[in-house]
Amino acid sequence: MQFSQIVGLEETKTHLRMLADEGRMPHALMLSGSEGVGALGLAVALAQYMACSNRHDGDSCGVCPSCRRMAKLQHPDLNFCMPVVKVTPTKDEDPEAYLRDRWIEALQTNPYLTPSRWYTELGATGKQGLISAEMAEAIIEKLWYKPVELPMKFMVVWQPERMHPVAANRLLKVVEEPPEQTVFLFVSHHPELVLPTILSRVQQVIVPPVLEDDMVKALQHEGADSAKAQEIARVARGNYAQALELLREGDNQEMLALLMDLLRSGYSNNYEGIFTWVSLVLALGREREKELLAYLARMVREIYMLNLNLPELCYLIGPAREFAAKVAPYVNGRNIGWLLDAYQEAYQHVAGNGNENIIFTDLGLRHCQLLGKGVV
Template structure:
């Protein structure tokens, strides 16, 4: 991965390049920020730059033997740690090496890969991955060896917030005192879920949402959509490249999220419990990751409708289809119910993530939505 291939993030790129050029590369780093901002791509670009045999001023050469191996994600000094789960007839706790082929395929297909897309590629969207203590032992063993071809041993830990307590504790000493010429590069979306003792041992780099101008330019280079589709994608994305790409693809999952949200809002407004029960059964029959995606999508559209109701169009990030629905629906999302609605959907998402009974959670959510949509705007005064 080359820095020039990454959309936007010029400031972050400059900081990472300076660390390598000035020989100030820390032994443990954390790239953190929202989903779809290019954190993982930046981590790959930095490791490739660090190992490049013909390093340029502002990027790796892209053609040396080291860069070619990085381009295929097969360099012997680059290791990955990602959340994994048991599939098939597996009995032992799984580690990332068990899914090395699947990981390379998924990442080379989409460098803005999301957690849910990763699980879907494994055919296990109804489960949640973790990073277990066996994985930590694996990392410690790998980093004990000398580098094979480059000056550094490098490990990229994607979503370290998925480490369970024993795994995190096992890594503490390694992160604090790693072998010489070692780079531990973590890529996180929820630093609040990481042990403070791990955070304090890493150098933190915030990766913000991609600017609208950079997103627009990056999507235009893809050449797969007309100008109006690109504008819709930029508005919908709010700095998230993964969301922008989904919007352009107009895939079935994205359409289904929109249809499920609008259906729930209409049925709740009509107080049609019988039809709501059918909605609950359909969503409960989906995988857990898909259920979480529906909740996240709903939270985003609730926010957009509230902003629209406040007549602040400059802060709206919706596609044309979403905007058409929201012009009629937004008056029902106001200061009297927006906070309670957001808390209700967030709580449902937390309960789903904690493996609660989806039918009970979703029916409770629906009943709460009925009550909240009945509230008037003056309720907050």
């Protein structure tokens, strides 16, 4: 994977190249960025850049033996650690090999891989992944081997915030004083959730959202016309993974339908509708439930902008904007704060493996209280 394959982020790329070119690369670097901005792909591109024997024009050459093997994610000196769930491979397949093959396929297909997409690849949409203590031991064991082909070896750790506390504590010493010729590349979407003792031992680089102009150019390269690319880039707000979904599928119809059902049932005090909505949400699985809660929070903010008569600040398109215009009078200054707090609280409970039925039933009933009585 090359830097050129990651959309935008030129200042971040320049900073990373400088660290590598000037020999100032820390032994433990953390790229912190929201889902969809390309932090994971950037980490792999950095490893390939450092491994390349013929760098030029600010990027790896892409053709030397190291680059070719890095591009396939099969270089012996490139190691990965990511949250996993319990999987059931075929009878004759080694579980570790099964996970490795799924990972390589998922990341090669989509450099903007998100947690929910990864768990879908594993066939476990209803679960949250974890980096276990056993996986931490495996990391430590791998790092004590000398590099096979390169002057250094890389350990890319995706989502250290999903690391079990026992695993994090076991890694503390090796992160602080790793074996020679070792580079840790952590990639976090929620650095505030990373164990503080791990966070204090890494040099953090913030990966910002993708600039709108860069996203427009990339979307046009994907086949969108100028007007469509600008509209999607405005709505995606720096999340290129979301921009690609909007380009290929339109607005998320499943999430939009759930939003519409929730607001309509809440506003009309339709308790039967609320219970039906809860049953639909429970079928999503925990990671998709978290995505739904983030989606609800984003949508009510956009709806509130229309309530304030600020349409230029409403980043919605198509059916989502049409529905937002209809419900805007009912998402107002009296309930917007309560709604956002409710989504945040529900998100924390879902992430903490709380009882989903109770969480979403409570959330639905709160909408009956907060939105009042009427018909939407």
